[in-house]
Each structure stands twice: as structure tokens, then as C-alpha cells.
Amino acid sequence: MTEEDESRPARQRPARVNAQRVSEHAGVSRSAVSRAFTPGASIAEVTRARVLRAAEELGYQVNDLARGLISDRSRLVGLVVTRPEEGFRAHLTAALAKALIGRGSVPVMINTGETEADLGAAQRMLIGHRAEATVIVSGTPPRSFQDLARRDGQTLLILGRAEPDADHLLADNAAAAAQAAALFVGRGLRRLGLVGAHAATPSVLERETAFREAAARLGASVAWERGADSDYAGGLAAARRLLAVRPRPEAVFCINDPLAFGVMDHARSEAGLAVPGDLAVIGFDDVPQAAWRAYGLTSFRQDPAAMAAEAVRILDLRRAEPEHPPVGRRLSAPLVVRSSFEPGS
């Protein structure tokens, strides 16, 4: 209604507080404000203090969009993960988010669907926001994903898959799976079972393969079943088929804790078997539920916080030396013994 309103029909922005206003308030130049917020910049300590006080009084906050526009890099880090609410992935995703925040980064949670189109859309979003890095928490993105990230200068870190051309980080799946076979055989169990999943990640494949090879090497037989997914329902279904095999397996290695829970529940409720009396079970990941009274699952421990810390370390290295050859790290997964299988002394 008023003339003031009429003079600015479209722009009604309420004069956001910017570096200009802070500089006027502090009686310095705008450059000084910028330098006050830049670690290591050439500025006198008294000037910096005066600027910081003025900024505090005005409630000034550096605009990260403009900052990122200059440096051609924002502090966003994409976490690409399918079904981030499930099992170990949930813990790993949470730990990554916390570690990234502690580093001053901004974790963007890309909960992709299963399709390749979803993944592409997520990547375009990250590139559009000039994300510093993309972390593939799970899933197997196509080669084009990797190429596009590289072309746009994005750091790429792949978890759970040994990708020779890119930085990667994963558990020592083969060693753990082989250890599981050796423990079973060392306990005198020779009719072994293996529960995997059709929707398998490279880590899952490593565990499946290593277990079978180690069992063969030790002269044990392996009955192998796969659930549709590597979750509880998959474990139930796989156990139904696996425990119908005659002679029945005496011990089962599950490449996943949720699968193991499904196997144990089927064995007890449907097949009437005692665990570990009739059937020994070992899982993988050691999620908190493995320690619950109802299960007491012996499992190989993956520490989400340790893995997240290592991931951040790799990102730091990559940022410091962009041309460094690809880094690959394997974290050992130590056995945690509970009641579902005790190796004995």
C-alpha cells in the first residue's frame, strides 16, 4: 500500500546481514571481515577480534553459498546408500554423518531407490551443489557414475567394494569368512551351511566365496542357500530350504546378522532345533541386536565409528593430495563370541 512497498514490488528481502554491514559496524573494510573468518589470513589480531565482536552483535553468519561459489567447492559430502535404515548400514551411515560433521563437512543423505535413474538424479544433485566428495556406502554404482564423478573433479570413496581405480575401504571379509569355516571344522563340525543373498554386494560375494573355499580346503561340505535380500525374511526363507537338506547341516555361517536372526528363528520356531545344540550359527557385522538375550549371536565385528574415522582420513588425504594414487584399506573384523557358537579353548 505505501510508497515504500510500491517501490520494491518484487524484492522484499529484509536486508540480510552480510559482510558489508559487519564491516561498517566494525569500522573496517569488507576484506577485513572476510579475512577475519579465514584461518591463516593476514590480519592483525585486534582487528580480527573487533570484527568477530561486530559479527556476534549483528548475528552475522558467513554465506557458504558465496564462499563455495568462489572456491568452486562446497563442503557437502554425499552419502549414497540404499535402504539406510537397515542393519549395519544404519550404524555406518550414522557414524559417517557424525564424523563428517566433526570435520566441518555437511553430510547429504542420498537415499536412492534401486534403479539406475535414481542414482543418476542423485549424482546430478550432488554435482549441481558442487559437493566435495561422494561416499558410496552401499550398492554398486555403474561405471558411468565413477567416470562422471571423476570428470567433475569429485572425490569418490567406495565402501564395501575393492575398486582398484578408486579409493575404497572395506572389511577383511575373506579372512573372517575363512576363519568361520576353520572354527567350525576345528570344533569337529564338517557338515556346514552357508546363507547368502541373491541381491549381493561385492562384500557379500567375498564372504561367500572365501567361506566355500576355506571349507573345501578343510575337507568340509557346504550346503549353500541364498535369501532374496540379505535381511531377516531372506534368512527365514533360506533356512527353510537349508534345514531340509539331508543330512542336515550342523553349523551355518551367515554373511549378515539379520540373515542369521532369520535362520535362528526358523531353526527354533519351525524346525524345532536348538541353537547351538543342534545348529551352530555365526553371523557378520555384530550389530547391537546380536547381543540381545533372544539371540546371543556369535559374529564378526565391524566397528562403524572406526570405519567412519578411516573414511574421513582417506577424504583428508585425497583433499591434501588430489593426485595421490588410489588408496585401499581393509579393516579386520574380529570375532565376538556369544552363545550361538563357542569355539572352545
Next chain:
Amino acid sequence: MTEEDESRPARQRPARVNAQRVSEHAGVSRSAVSRAFTPGASIAEVTRARVLRAAEELGYQVNDLARGLISDRSRLVGLVVTRPEEGFRAHLTAALAKALIGRGSVPVMINTGETEADLGAAQRMLIGHRAEATVIVSGTPPRSFQDLARRDGQTLLILGRAEPDADHLLADNAAAAAQAAALFVGRGLRRLGLVGAHAATPSVLERETAFREAAARLGASVAWERGADSDYAGGLAAARRLLAVRPRPEAVFCINDPLAFGVMDHARSEAGLAVPGDLAVIGFDDVPQAAWRAYGLTSFRQDPAAMAAEAVRILDLRRAEPEHPPVGRRLSAPLVVRSSFEPGS
């Protein structure tokens, strides 16, 4: 070495593809490129097609930082949540991320610690990046948080707490908890137990209060115990005290599924009680594990996807009408009957 290299000593940026280059490639002005990517802009369809083709050929991606700098609003939406790997929160966080991506937003996962300082740092980060909105998924931020968000023009959506001054969304906790008490009494059970948590959210308090009031109204007694946290360990500890009460409670309402799992495990493994024979149990949230064979927990269902969809709807409304009075929505939580308690016909 060459003169070209010498002329740009510091700037070695590899000439990112921007709107300028696309415009030259397509033979139009730079404005046309901008308009081609702006829905509803005044541009001929043939021109837009030519621009889009050129952009495709050059691998151009609109710089969202610059775009956000102009509009003073990025497409980031912060999801503030403590311990996002746990229980229903994990599912809700994942569902929110997916729904936000589907809306074209960028979900930022703020995994805060418990301290107020952490929360403040997270908020400064979101303000620095000019996030469009902040969603409090769990926890109870201090009043200052809300004030600061409002001062900086950020939309604030609070889940799990009825905040009269802000948009909020939560389950109909009181109705469900009262229903639990009525179901127990209707089944002839009059010595009731209630398991809550000391680290209680407003939603938890609502459930506790409503259950106690309904039980009192119906003439039933309530033994009340709280775990330190609303998790499995808290359920174990609370059950240890609760089941030592004489006369022993016949039925327990847990304000949380993980608490209920702890209660069931303690009842069965330690106290030697049958569920539901000696002790009926009802939980809240209906996480997938409630359906597992080992538990079969009767629970009140909260649908993460439905809640996320409603949250997005509120954000859309708020964006369309910034001055709309605060919106509050309650979603009903229907009972899902399993073996841990069956109300009968």
C-alpha cells in the same frame, strides 16, 4: 613453461563448463541458457531444446550454489536427529530423506550429540548454507534454536512434539496409550505395568501420562518403571525391577518397541515367565523386528513413509504461504495384533 601457463600462475582451474560456454555452443545468449533451465520462463520451445541439447553435449550442470546465492535460499533441508541408527528414528530418517529427494530437496543429516553446543554448531552450519528448512526429527532443542531459525527465515518443522508456535507433526500418542490400557482391562488384566524412559521425549511423556490416566479411570493399578534410555538395555533394567513387584504385573505397556524387546527377553530368560501366558506385552512404533518370530510383539504402528509424506506436505504449504498460522497434525497409530497380546473378540 609456456606463456599461457605463466599468465595464470594461481588460477589453474580447468575451465568448468558454465552457462556462458553453453550459450556460445548453442548460439544464443547466456540469459537464454538460464531461462531454459527455469520452468515457466519466457523462452521459445525450439530455443530451449537447442540449449538443452548443447548442455547435454557439454555435460553442463546448473550451479546450485550460484542459483541459491541469487534466491537467498538453497534447496537444503536439515534433518536434526540424535542417534539416527536406532529403532523407529532410523526408519523415519530414511523415509524423510527419500521423500525430500523426491521433492527436489537435498536432505542434510545432522547427527548431533546430546549437548546443546553440538546443536548450535549444526544450526550455524545450516544457516551458513542457507538451508530452506530444518526438521527436528527427535530431541528437544532449546527455545533459542527456534528463535534463531525464525530470525533467519528458516522454516522449522518439529516431529514428535506438539509445539504450539511452530509447525509440528506427531502420532496420536494419547489415544493409542489409552487404548492399550483399555485393551488390557477389557481382557480382565488389572495389575498393569508401564515401562518408560528417563531420557524422555515429549511423545514418550504423552504415552506415559495417557496410559496412567486411562488405567486409573478404569480402576486398574499401574507399576511404573523407567529405563535410562528408551532402548533394549533400558527395557532389560526396567523389567528387572518391574517383575520383582509383588503382586507381579500381568500386562506391560512399553512406550517403545526396543524397550518391549528388552522386557520380553528379561521375562523369558531371567524371570522364567511366558509371554503372553504369564505376561502380556504391548509396544509402540511397530518396527519390523516386532514381527520377528522371536518376539511377535503387538504394537501400535507408526508408518514412516506416511509421516514423511505428511512432513513434505507441511513444508510445501509453508513455502507457498510463509505467513500461514502454525500447522499441527496428528497421525493415528493403529494397533497391530501379534502373539504378545491378543485382545480377543
Next chain:
DNA sequence: GTCATCGATGCACACGTGTGCAACGGCGGG
């Protein structure tokens, strides 16, 4: 044929910040 109308287009400014470069001032050595 002339004029009004309207869609399409280009120009130029604005958004808020980082930083190279030059200038300035203080200080110590000769």
C-alpha cells in the same frame, strides 16, 4: 498499408564472498 500487441531475446545489474595486488605505516639497522 499501418499500427498495436505480444512473445522472445539480450543487456546489465545484483547476489556475497575470496584474494591478488598495490599501498601504507611502523620499525630496525646502518
Next chain:
DNA sequence: CCCGCCGTTGCACACGTGTGCATCGATGAC
């Protein structure tokens, strides 16, 4: 006292995009 050095400061340009405004050309009505 003079000169060189160095820390500090301010100026001005750059980053990539959205959009108001003016211009232009085509089209339709008379």
C-alpha cells in the same frame, strides 16, 4: 636520518546465475 623490510589494509576483480527492462520482430486487426 635514511632505507629496506614486513605485517596489515583496502581496492577491485572474479565466481555463475536469475531477472527486470528495453528492444526487436512477427502477427493480427482495421
